[in-house]
Amino acid sequence: GENVEQHPSTLSVQEGDSAVIKCTYSDSASNYFPWYKQELGKGPQLIIDIRSNVGEKKDQRIAVTLNKTAKHFSLHITETQPEDSAVYFCAAGTGNTPLVFGKGTRLSVIA
Amino acid sequence: DGGITQSPKYLFRKEGQNVTLSCEQNLNHDAMYWYRQDPGQGLRLIYYSQIVNDFQKGDIAEGYSVSREKKESFPLTVTSAQKNPTAFYLCASSPTGDTQYFGPGTRLTVL
Numbered sequence: 001g002e003n004v005e006q007h008p009s010t011l012s013v014q015e016g017d018s019a020v021i022k023c024t025y026s027d028s029a030s031n032y033f034p035w036y037k038q039e040l041g042k043g044p045q046l047i048i049d050i051r052s053n054v055g056e057k058k059d060q061r062i063a064v065t066l067n068k069t070a071k072h073f074s075l076h077i078t079e080t081q082p083e084d085s086a087v088y089f090c091a092a093g094t095g096n097t098p099l100v101f102g103k104g105t106r107l108s109v110i111a
Numbered sequence: 112d113g114g115i116t117q118s119p120k121y122l123f124r125k126e127g128q129n130v131t132l133s134c135e136q137n138l139n140h141d142a143m144y145w146y147r148q149d150p151g152q153g154l155r156l157i158y159y160s161q162i163v164n165d166f167q168k169g170d171i172a173e174g175y176s177v178s179r180e181k182k183e184s185f186p187l188t189v190t191s192a193q194k195n196p197t198a199f200y201l202c203a204s205s206p207t208g209d210t211q212y213f214g215p216g217t218r219l220t221v222l
Contacts, residue, residue, distance in 0.1 A: 009151075032209040032210075034209075034210065034211075036213075041216075041218075042215060042216065043115075043117075043201055043203075043213035043214050043215045043216045044154075044201070044213045045213070046210065046211075046212065049210065089153065089154065093209050094209075095207065095208045095209040096208060098144060098156055098159050098169065098211075099209070099211055101153050101154040102153060103151070103152065103153035104151075104153050
């Protein structure tokens with residue numbers, strides 16, 4: 001089955017700097033890669049996703065890149081702000097089976 | 112969040128008791144999921160249902176049971192057979208089987 005590895009597990013950045021979180025997946029059949037943001041005590045919120053027919057997608061300060069050959073995808077947050085502090089999860093799926101999630105990255109943005 | 116509700120927000124259980132967590136969605140989604148979240152463990156799939164009156168075990172189904180009698184409802188019962196039930200439980204739904212939307216979660220504590 002699918003296995004998703006996420007790195008780093010914790011990340012601290014200065015306000016205004018960029019943050020990058022990376023994930024690798026094992027199943028070449030996976031074609032859908034969402035990213036979720038979870039604030040303390042709340043459910044995860046979908047922030048951006050990408051499908052395998054696209055190499056990059058951007059939404060304001062957030063972007064995701066996908067390398068199907070290497071089986072890895074990354075989340076990029078530019079101009080970080082204190083409200084970006086949260087736990088971020090990547091996931092991979094085929095649409096026929098449930099998403100498989102990474103273990104999460106705790107991002108701290110230091111003002 | 113959006114159209115997915117979970118209740119209660121906090122739940123306390125004595126050892127040996129069964130408890131049922133509620134998950135309701137008004138999004139007309141076919142698929143629904145239950146996850147367990149422990150610190151540093153990410154999201155682990157308990158059960159999922161892709162259609163009414165049908166459900167499948169996830170990675171950690173032992174000690175849990177579900178039903179899917181209505182499209183909008185997917186309750187989870189934590190039985191006394193679950194050895195370590197204290198955790199944060201998340202319900203999700205999906206219209207297509209890939210993009211998942213999460214509820215706010217229920218925090219279960221065993222006294």
